Amino acid sequence: MASAVSDRFRVSLVQMQVAPRPEDNVAAAIRALAASSRRGADLCILPELFTNRYVGQFPDARARSLEVVRLPMPAARSLYGVPITPSYANHCLANGGVVAPTYGLREDRVALDILGTVHPGREIVGVDARYLERGGGAVHCITQQRPAGRPLPP
Numbered sequence: 001m002a003s004a005v006s007d008r009f010r011v012s013l014v015q016m017q018v019a020p021r022p023e024d025n026v027a028a029a030i031r032a033l034a035a036s037s038r039r040g041a042d043l044c045i046l047p048e049l050f051t052n053r054y055v056g057q058f059p060d061a062r063a064r065s066l067e068v069v070r071l072p073m074p075a076a077r078s079l080y081g082v083p084i085t086p087s088y089a090n091h092c093l094a095n096g097g098v099v100a101p102t103y104g105l106r107e108d109r110v111a112l113d114i115l116g117t118v119h120p121g122r123e124i125v126g127v128d129a130r131y132l133e134r135g136g137g138a139v140h141c142i143t144q145q146r147p148a149g150r151p152l153p154p
Contacts, residue, residue, distance in 0.1 A: 025052070093119070
């Protein structure tokens with residue numbers, strides 16, 4: 001007897017509050033995965049780095065507190081109905097400079113000035129990222145590694 005194949009695929013996106021002890025986080029993740037499976041999820045996605053607290057939530061190896069620097073956040077918009085969230089944090093350090101995205105907004109100058117104070121002695125270069133964001137990223141994203149091999153067919 002042939003079985004029917006469903007054309008639906010259920011994805012569970014798990015949100016977690018990260019605790020100081022990694023073993024507590026792993027146990028919480030296992031409980032969340034089990035609950036998602038019971039609810040019929042075909043795929044469960046955990047937060048990246050769920051086992052430990054994020055940088056900035058604890059001191060560094062020398063017991064120094066980390067300073068969080070706030071950058072302006074351009075308003076989210078959509079391109080052909082797809083939501084796009086531009087970010088000045090998506091910049092890249094390159095030798096003696098910082099390559100930072102700009103979006104044709106008045107916040108661009110403020111963000112570039114803040115990056116200049118965070119990276120003293122480096123040249124701050126803004127590049128128009130409005131076309132890059134169509135692909136879902138900006139300056140830092142396009143500088144990442146490309147795996148070897150053939151591209152997947154469309």
